[in-house]
Amino acid sequence: MKILEIEGGNTLSGTVRVSGSKNSAVALIPAAILSDEEVTICNVPEITDTKALYEILKYLGADVTKNSESIVIEPSHIENKEIPARLSKKLRASYYFMGALLGKYGSVKMCFPGGCSIGARPINLHLKGFEALGATIKEEDNCYIVEAKELCGANIYLDFASVGATINIMLAAVKAKGTTVIDNAAKEPEIVNVATLLNNMGAKITGAGTSTIKIRGVSSLKGCFHEVIPDRIEAGTYIIIGACCGDHLKIENIIPEHVESLTSKLQEAGVKLEIGTDSMIVTRADHLKAIQVKTQTYPGFPTDLQQPLSVFLTQCQGKSKIEETIYENRFMHVPYLHQMGADIRTKNQTVTIIGPTQLIADEVVATDLRAGAALIIAGLIARGKTQITSVEHILRGYEQIIEKLTSIGANIKEREI
Numbered sequence: 001m002k003i004l005e006i007e008g009g010n011t012l013s014g015t016v017r018v019s020g021s022k023n024s025a026v027a028l029i030p031a032a033i034l035s036d037e038e039v040t041i042c043n044v045p046e047i048t049d050t051k052a053l054y055e056i057l058k059y060l061g062a063d064v065t066k067n068s069e070s071i072v073i074e075p076s077h078i079e080n081k082e083i084p085a086r087l088s089k090k091l092r093a094s095y096y097f098m099g100a101l102l103g104k105y106g107s108v109k110m111c112f113p114g115g116c117s118i119g120a121r122p123i124n125l126h127l128k129g130f131e132a133l134g135a136t137i138k139e140e141d142n143c144y145i146v147e148a149k150e151l152c153g154a155n156i157y158l159d160f161a162s163v164g165a166t167i168n169i170m171l172a173a174v175k176a177k178g179t180t181v182i183d184n185a186a187k188e189p190e191i192v193n194v195a196t197l198l199n200n201m202g203a204k205i206t207g208a209g210t211s212t213i214k215i216r217g218v219s220s221l222k223g224c225f226h227e228v229i230p231d232r233i234e235a236g237t238y239i240i241i242g243a244c245c246g247d248h249l250k251i252e253n254i255i256p257e258h259v260e261s262l263t264s265k266l267q268e269a270g271v272k273l274e275i276g277t278d279s280m281i282v283t284r285a286d287h288l289k290a291i292q293v294k295t296q297t298y299p300g301f302p303t304d305l306q307q308p309l310s311v312f313l314t315q316c317q318g319k320s321k322i323e324e325t326i327y328e329n330r331f332m333h334v335p336y337l338h339q340m341g342a343d344i345r346t347k348n349q350t351v352t353i354i355g356p357t358q359l360i361a362d363e364v365v366a367t368d369l370r371a372g373a374a375l376i377i378a379g380l381i382a383r384g385k386t387q388i389t390s391v392e393h394i395l396r397g398y399e400q401i402i403e404k405l406t407s408i409g410a411n412i413k414e415r416e417i
Contacts, residue, residue, distance in 0.1 A: 004388040006379030007411035008361060014408040015250040018235045019045040019399040020228030024190040026093035027167045028197050028228060029053045030100045032073040033062060034174060035201050037223030042070035044228055045399040048392065052090035056097060059087060082109040085142065089114035095123055095164065098146060099171030102130060107147040125162050129169035132156045133176055153178030153217055161186040161297045167194050174203040176217040185213045188298040189258050193229045200224035232258040233304045234398060237373050239263065240308045242282025243271045244315060244381050249408060252279040261301045265291055269316055290318030295325050307333050307374040313353040314342045315381070320353045333371035336364035340378055361386040369397045380410060
């Protein structure tokens with residue numbers, strides 16, 4: 001079993017370069033199989049989630065060539081066969097193969113997807129979209145069987161602006177007959193990035209990044225070259241680290257407007273930020289003020305950053321509040337922050353954090369990806385040596401996080417026990 005050991009109290013300075021977006025890459029990789037030709041995707045993060053997707057591609061028969069920060073996917077030899085649980089359970093985003101294979105072949109059989117246990121994350125909106133396009137759906141032995149004699153464009157209203165459902169419906173609709181309209185679509189930058197890839201391949205998608213997306217079906221898709229956008233959640237995590245223990249810490253390769261909901265809240269708390277065109281410099285400030293945050297779909301405050309932010313709020317003077325509106329189990333890191341001395345009270349879907357508090361190192365568990373990021377931040381500012389177990393969750397989503405933190409002055413080590 002791997003653990004992380006962090007000796008807290010170091011001031012961090014230097015430069016961190018943000019990797020390609022995890023949430024974008026995990027959709028772009030399955031989307032590539034819709035092409036009839038070779039697709040090259042660059043700025044792909046080297047994380048366990050992308051490695052799991054390569055396994056599925058190879059299992060289906062695609063040729064996958066990995067270069068430094070890019071992958072070349074040759075899908076012409078793919079066989080549309082059942083994706084077994086041993087592959088689908090490795091990550092939540094395996095479900096994007098449902099939309100991609102359905103769109104390419106008119107059928108797909110796949111076992112239920114995996115992912116972090118952060119609450120109920122049903123894929124009923126994905127399935128509703130597939131049905132609207134003309135597919136029938138059966139559940140059999142923990143697998144979905146989705147089939148369509150012909151996929152036809154439809155008007156689809158999403159009850160919730162789901163990122164996964166928006167992307168999966170796009171994947172299924174790009175080769176459908178006629179025009180598909182997705183209303184109440186999610187607006188996240190990752191959706192725009194996926195739509196751009198599909199359009200580069202020859203799809204006809206308009207409105208990505210707005211609440212209404214239109215997809216005019218095409219008969220074939222060609223190869224292309226495409227780049228993954230910078231990871232706004234990784235960027236936000238390092239910005240929060242800088243706000244907690246940075247001294248002119250520079251975070252580069254970012255798109256500032258993608259993290260504006262975070263930076264505006266940090267500035268409200270008293271953090272000084274120097275914001276450039278594609279970078280940001282953060283220095284820890286004294287006399288931080290308590291703030292209130294409510295998670296929302298983009299462009300609101302992202303649920304993926306509320307756990308890391310909660311650690312920052314332990315250093316703010318007064319009573320801060322976070323209301324979580326997306327996932328019901330996104331406070332599983334709180335008991336471990338309690339162990340470390342934080343004063344946090346949970347009621348329903350809201351936490352109240354009273355600070356400032358000197359955190360004390362302890363043995364803690366990364367229950368999910370962003371909880372793990374939060375505990376790393378706690379370890380960086382705590383007194384003593386923090387040990388984090390279940391670190392595989394963290395490695396799912398942060399490329400070279402140990403190397404990056406070490407390069408800016410953190411005392412952090414990974415070891416086997």
